[in-house]
Amino acid sequence: MKLKGKVWKFGDNIDTDAIIPARYLNTSDPVELAKHVMEDADRDFPSKVKAGDLIIADSNFGCGSSREHAPIAIKAAGIQAVVAKSFARIFYRNAFNIGLPIFESDDASTKISQGDEIEIDADAGVIKNITKGETYTAKPIPPFMQELIFAGGLIEWTRKRIKAS
Amino acid sequence: MTITEKILAAHSGRDKVSAGELINAKVDLILANDITAPISITEFKKIGAKTVFDKDRVAFIPDHFAPQKDIKAAEQCKMLRDFSRAYDLSLYFEVGRMGVEHALLPEQGLVVPGDLVIGADSHTCTYGALGAFSTGVGSTDVASAMATGECWFKVPESMKFIYYGKLSKWVSGKDLILHTIGDIGVDGALYRAMELEGETIRSLSMSGRLTMCNMAIEAGGKNGIIVPDDITEAYVKGRAKRPYKFYSSDSDAMYVDVKEYDCSRIPLTVSCPHLPSNTKPAAELSNVSIDQVVVGSCTNGRIEDIREAAEIIKGKKVSPNTRMIVIPATQQIYLQCVKEGLAEIFVNAEAVFSTPTCGPCLGGHMGILAKGEKAIATTNRNFVGRMGDPGSEVYLSNPAVAAASAIKGRIAVPDEVI
Numbered sequence: 001m002k003l004k005g006k007v008w009k010f011g012d013n014i015d016t017d018a019i020i021p022a023r024y025l026n027t028s029d030p031v032e033l034a035k036h037v038m039e040d041a042d043r044d045f046p047s048k049v050k051a052g053d054l055i056i057a058d059s060n061f062g063c064g065s066s067r068e069h070a071p072i073a074i075k076a077a078g079i080q081a082v083v084a085k086s087f088a089r090i091f092y093r094n095a096f097n098i099g100l101p102i103f104e105s106d107d108a109s110t111k112i113s114q115g116d117e118i119e120i121d122a123d124a125g126v127i128k129n130i131t132k133g134e135t136y137t138a139k140p141i142p143p144f145m146q147e148l149i150f151a152g153g154l155i156e157w158t159r160k161r162i163k164a165s
Numbered sequence: 166m167t168i169t170e171k172i173l174a175a176h177s178g179r180d181k182v183s184a185g186e187l188i189n190a191k192v193d194l195i196l197a198n199d200i201t202a203p204i205s206i207t208e209f210k211k212i213g214a215k216t217v218f219d220k221d222r223v224a225f226i227p228d229h230f231a232p233q234k235d236i237k238a239a240e241q242c243k244m245l246r247d248f249s250r251a252y253d254l255s256l257y258f259e260v261g262r263m264g265v266e267h268a269l270l271p272e273q274g275l276v277v278p279g280d281l282v283i284g285a286d287s288h289t290c291t292y293g294a295l296g297a298f299s300t301g302v303g304s305t306d307v308a309s310a311m312a313t314g315e316c317w318f319k320v321p322e323s324m325k326f327i328y329y330g331k332l333s334k335w336v337s338g339k340d341l342i343l344h345t346i347g348d349i350g351v352d353g354a355l356y357r358a359m360e361l362e363g364e365t366i367r368s369l370s371m372s373g374r375l376t377m378c379n380m381a382i383e384a385g386g387k388n389g390i391i392v393p394d395d396i397t398e399a400y401v402k403g404r405a406k407r408p409y410k411f412y413s414s415d416s417d418a419m420y421v422d423v424k425e426y427d428c429s430r431i432p433l434t435v436s437c438p439h440l441p442s443n444t445k446p447a448a449e450l451s452n453v454s455i456d457q458v459v460v461g462s463c464t465n466g467r468i469e470d471i472r473e474a475a476e477i478i479k480g481k482k483v484s485p486n487t488r489m490i491v492i493p494a495t496q497q498i499y500l501q502c503v504k505e506g507l508a509e510i511f512v513n514a515e516a517v518f519s520t521p522t523c524g525p526c527l528g529g530h531m532g533i534l535a536k537g538e539k540a541i542a543t544t545n546r547n548f549v550g551r552m553g554d555p556g557s558e559v560y561l562s563n564p565a566v567a568a569a570s571a572i573k574g575r576i577a578v579p580d581e582v583i
C-alpha cells in the first residue's frame with residue numbers, strides 16, 4: 001500500500017480534545033465529526049484539509065480521552081495517515097482497530113515540513129519526502145497489529161474468530 | 166513479577182508474563198458511557214454475536230451528557246437503554262441511579278481488587294487504587310470484548326513511584342499526582358504501568374488513592390496501581406459484589422524507572438493552561454482571576470472532596486465576580502451531602518449544587534466557559550477548549566484550593582480564607 005499526499009504539520013501533545021472537541025460528541029456520525037477535525041488546534045483546518053492529505057506531528061499524538069471519534073474524524077476527513085514521533089496508547093490502539101494507518105518515525109517527524117509532498121510505503125515502512133528528496137524509516141509494526149490490519153480491523157478479526165469457534 | 170504482571174498473567178491463564186509481550190486476557194468487567202457506547206453498540210452488531218459474553222459484566226453508564234442535554238445526546242443515551250433492555254444487561258444505570266462512572270463502579274462494589282477491567286473511557290485507570298488492573302480502551306475494543314469476554318494487551322513495563330514524608334495541611338492525593346505529572350510530563354509514563362507506593366500512600370485514604378490512579382493517564386500511563394492493604398480491605402468489605410483477591414509485587418520485580426518524592430515538600434499544586442504537566446505552587450498564582458469554579462468529576466467528586474470544599478466555604482459567600490458549581494459524583498454521595506448539610510452550605514454560599522454528571526468537566530453542559538473566561542476545577546484535564554470555548558482557560562487543583570478561590574474570585578490557598 002502506497003500513500004502519497006501533502007503534509008499538514010502539528011506539534012507535541014495534540015490531544016483528542018483538539019482533534020475533535022467534546023462539544024461535538026453528541027453524535028458519532030463520521031461525516032459530522034469530520035467537519036470539526038483538528039478545529040481546536042487550527043480553526044481553519046476543516047476547510048483547508050483535502051482528501052488524500054497527511055498529518056505529521058511530534059510526540060504523544062492523540063493524548064487525553066479514549067474517544068474513537070478522534071481517529072474516526074481524521075479518517076472521515078480523508079486524511080490518509082498520521083506520522084508522529086510517538087502516539088498516546090489508546091489512540092494507537094484505536095487507529096489500528098478502525099483501520100487508520102499510523103507510523104512512528106522520529107526522523108520523518110523532525111525533517112518533514114508543512115506543505116511537503118510525501119509518499120509512504122506502508123508495507124516496507126519507508127517514508128519518502130518527494131519535495132526534499134529525502135527518505136526516512138518508520139518503526140516496524142508488531143506482527144499482531146499487522147494481523148489486525150490484514151483482517152480488516154478488530155471487528156472483522158473478532159467476527160472470524162467467533163465464526164471459527 | 167509486578168502486581169500488574171501478576172494480574173495479567175492470572176487472566177490469560179499463564180504462570181508468567183513479561184513486559185512487551187502481547188497477550189489475550191479475560192476481562193472481569195467492561196464499561197462504556199453515552200459518548201463511547203453508541204460506537205461499541207454499532208460495532209458489536211457487526212460482529213454477529215447473539216449475546217454479550219456475560220450480561221452481568223457489561224456496564225453502560227450515561228453520565229457525560231446526561232441528564233440528556235439536547236436531542237442528539239438523548240438519542241445517544243437511548244441507544245444505551247435500548248441495547249441494555251434488548252440484551253438484558255443488569256448493569257445499566259438510568260439517570261437517577263447513575264453517577265460519574267469511575268466514582269460509581271468502585272462505590273457500588275462492582276470493581277474489586279485483582280480484577281481486570283477495561284472501559285471505553287480513558288479514566289478507567291482509576292480502579293488501580295483498589296489493586297485491580299484497569300485501563301482505558303476504544304469503543305471497538307469494548308465491542309469485541311462484549312462478544313468474547315477477552316481483550317488484547319501489550320504487557321506494560323512498570324515504573325515505580327515512592328512517596329514518603331508527611332503531607333502539609335490541605336495537601337492531598339490530587340497535589341501528589343499533579344506534582345508527579347509536572348515532574349515526568351504528560352508522556353512521562355507512556356505505555357507504562359505506574360505503581361504507586363511508600364509510607365505516604367499507605368496512609369492515604371481510598372478517596373485520595375482513587376484520585377491519584379485516576380490521573381495516571383495524564384502522564385500517558387496505561388494503568389495506575391496500588392498494592393492492596395488494610396485501607397483497601399476496609400473499603401471493599403461490605404460493598405464487594407464479587408469475590409476478590411489481593412495481589413502484590415515481588416521484591417525482585419522489574420521496574421524501568423523509580424521516582425521518589427518527599428511529600429513534606431510538595432506544596433498545594435495547580436496545573437496551569439493548557440497541560441496537566443504545567444504545574445505551579447498554588448500560592449504563586451494569586452494574580453489569576455477566576456470566573457468559574459467547578460468541584461466534582463471522577464477525580465474529585467467523592468464525599469471527602471465535597472466535605473473539604475464545604476469546610477472552607479461554610480458561612481462564606483462565593484465572590485460576586487465568580488460562579489461556583491458543585492457536582493457530587495454519584496447519587497449516594499449526593500444524598501450524603503444532603504444528610505450532612507453540605508448541600509445547604511453551598512446553596513447558602515450562593516453556589517450551584519447539581520445532580521451527578523460529568524457536565525462541565527469535558528465542556529459538555531452545566532457550566533461552559535465563554536471566550537476569555539478562566540476556571541479553576543477539581544477535574545483532570547485543562548487542554549485547549551476542554552471546558553468550552555478554545556479561548557477559555559482551565560486551572561486544575563484540589564477541592565480546598567478550588568473552594569478558597571471561589572471565595573476570593575482569584576486563585577487562593579485555604580489559609581487566606583480560614
Ligand code: SF4
Binds near residue numbers: 265462522527
Ligand atoms: S468526570 Fe470528566 S474525566 Fe471523568 S469520566 Fe466524566 S468527562 Fe471523563
